Amino acid sequence: MKGFLIVEKYTGDAVMNYRLVIIGGSAGSFQVVNQMLAKLPQDFKIPIVLVLHRLKHVRHGFVEALSQKSNLPVIEPEDKSSIRPGYVYLAPANYHLFIEVNGRFALSTEEPVNHSRPAIDLSFKTAAYCFREKLIGIILSGANKDGAYGLKAIKQTGGLTIVQDPMEAQIPVMPMAAIERTGKVDHIFPVNDIFSFLCKL
Amino acid sequence: MKPFPGEEISIGILGLRRLNHVTSRLYNFDLRSYAATSLIRKIEAVIQRNHLKDIDALIHLLETRSSFFPVFQSQLSYSCSELFRDPAFWRSFRDDVLPVLNKNNQKIRIWVAGCSSGEEVLSIAIILYEAGLYEKTSVLVTGLNELSISETRRKTYQDKQLEISESNYKRFSSNENAPISRYLNRKDNRFVFKDELYKNLRYEVFNGSETNEIKGLHLVLCRNYFIYCTPEYQNEMLGLFTGSLLPGGFLAIGNKEDISFCDDFSRYLVFNKKEKIFQKRPY
Numbered sequence: 510m511k512g513f514l515i516v517e518k519y520t521g522d523a524v525m526n527y528r529l530v531i532i533g534g535s536a537g538s539f540q541v542v543n544q545m546l547a548k549l550p551q552d553f554k555i556p557i558v559l560v561l562h563r564l565k566h567v568r569h570g571f572v573e574a575l576s577q578k579s580n581l582p583v584i585e586p587e588d589k590s591s592i593r594p595g596y597v598y599l600a601p602a603n604y605h606l607f608i609e610v611n612g613r614f615a616l617s618t619e620e621p622v623n624h625s626r627p628a629i630d631l632s633f634k635t636a637a638y639c640f641r642e643k644l645i646g647i648i649l650s651g652a653n654k655d656g657a658y659g660l661k662a663i664k665q666t667g668g669l670t671i672v673q674d675p676m677e678a679q680i681p682v683m684p685m686a687a688i689e690r691t692g693k694v695d696h697i698f699p700v701n702d703i704f705s706f707l708c709k710l
Numbered sequence: 711m712k713p714f715p716g717e718e719i720s721i722g723i724l725g726l727r728r729l730n731h732v733t734s735r736l737y738n739f740d741l742r743s744y745a746a747t748s749l750i751r752k753i754e755a756v757i758q759r760n761h762l763k764d765i766d767a768l769i770h771l772l773e774t775r776s777s778f779f780p781v782f783q784s785q786l787s788y789s790c791s792e793l794f795r796d797p798a799f800w801r802s803f804r805d806d807v808l809p810v811l812n813k814n815n816q817k818i819r820i821w822v823a824g825c826s827s828g829e830e831v832l833s834i835a836i837i838l839y840e841a842g843l844y845e846k847t848s849v850l851v852t853g854l855n856e857l858s859i860s861e862t863r864r865k866t867y868q869d870k871q872l873e874i875s876e877s878n879y880k881r882f883s884s885n886e887n888a889p890i891s892r893y894l895n896r897k898d899n900r901f902v903f904k905d906e907l908y909k910n911l912r913y914e915v916f917n918g919s920e921t922n923e924i925k926g927l928h929l930v931l932c933r934n935y936f937i938y939c940t941p942e943y944q945n946e947m948l949g950l951f952t953g954s955l956l957p958g959g960f961l962a963i964g965n966k967e968d969i970s971f972c973d974d975f976s977r978y979l980v981f982n983k984k985e986k987i988f989q990k991r992p993y
């Protein structure tokens with residue numbers, strides 16, 4: 510996987526080189542993501558993958574809405590495209606989004622999982638398999654339990670797990686499920702702390 | 711909470727290699743043309759569906775019971791779709807592509823390739839029917855083996871399965887008063903699409919490695935098939951489609967699929983960028 514900029518961060522004595530941030534959310538997460546994209550600096554190099562539940566028949570408009578305040582380019586990845594630093598990738602409508610074993614995106618039209626396509630669980634699980642301890646997984650507000658297994662998979666492969674504080678989330682079901690399923694998530698943060706955490710990377 | 715699909719079964723790349731060794735050796739079926747992540751998920755689903763313990767049990771079954779192979783192949787290629795997926799694509803197909811195909815008073819020849827579920831075929835049949843072009847069109851539908859073909863050709867649907875198709879169809883036709891149900895017959899508690907729609911469909915087995923080429927086509931419809939192929943195999947298949955198409959013929963792929971990295975990309979013009987419709991250059 511050439512072409513990745515290695516970003517270093519000190520956690521105690523260990524130097525972490527995160528290569529991907531993957532974020533899952535559903536109802537109540539759009540505002541949070543929008544604010545985040547406005548706060549992240551233009552030179553934020555770690556690629557971000559957004560897996561947000563969305564209306565399956567509305568293919569257009571979401572990227573535009575997210576782009577409005579974003580400092581980073583937001584695009585919907587095409588099948589087999591590579592993951593490049595400095596980009597925000599939004600999972601397209603009516604497909605599952607996988608991180609393929611070669612580190613590229615792959616799409617699938619297999620049946621919805623957790624009534625969702627894209628399913629957060631699938632994107633997280635495949636990203637965990639590929640990026641292991643170089644991965645940060647974040648679960649935001651949402652009204653179903655999609656993403657819980659995915660976050661657990663990230664934890665199991667040594668990645669960093671962050672959940673939006675359920676007390677603060679517009680709808681706490683998704684954060685609660687992720688915390689419960691993962692066991693011990695690394696951080697439970699209100700959104701502002703998530704932003705400043707990412708900005709410090 | 712239900713268990714995560716496939717959480718208990720983890721086959722990994724090594725398991726895949728051992729399985730491929732068996733399918734290649736015994737059945738001349740090379741799994742290496744499939745994209746790995748999807749393939750692993752599909753194999754995990756096959757293991758669950760057949761109540762097998764693990765990948766070793768699947769390998770053992772394939773080694774000892776050749777009658778299971780077509781079942782395996784058909785379950786592997788199974789996909790669930792909806793009629794009129796991406797209504798905007800079908801509108802463009804109806805309004806922009808069909809008039810071009812209908813210019814000369816010739817028979818229109820269409821290939822629906824890599825078609826593991828019958829919904830794309832039915833969508834095209836309905837459009838041709840409504841355009842009055844059904845009689846002068848021949849539609850070739852190919853599948854990996856006889857079993858997967860027979861499973862897709864007379865598929866029955868439950869009420870609930872048709873909900874998405876119904877709303878897609880309304881978006882496509884922009885006509886609230888013409889439901890898709892007029893193409894349906896009730897069969898016990900399920901629905902089947904009417905015989906007329908199947909009349910000019912020709913089903914054939916096609917496994918990609920065959921040498922008997924399909925020639926002289928006006929349209930290859932192949933949406934959301936390349937997503938399951940490796941880049942190399944996609945490149946090979948696109949070459950095959952290019953060879954099958956007449957100059958000026960059309961190719962339609964899924965709206966998030968990409969052929970720009972393929973050798974034959976330069977042999978196509980972009981006809982509709984958003985809906986991923988390409989036209990083979992006339993020279």
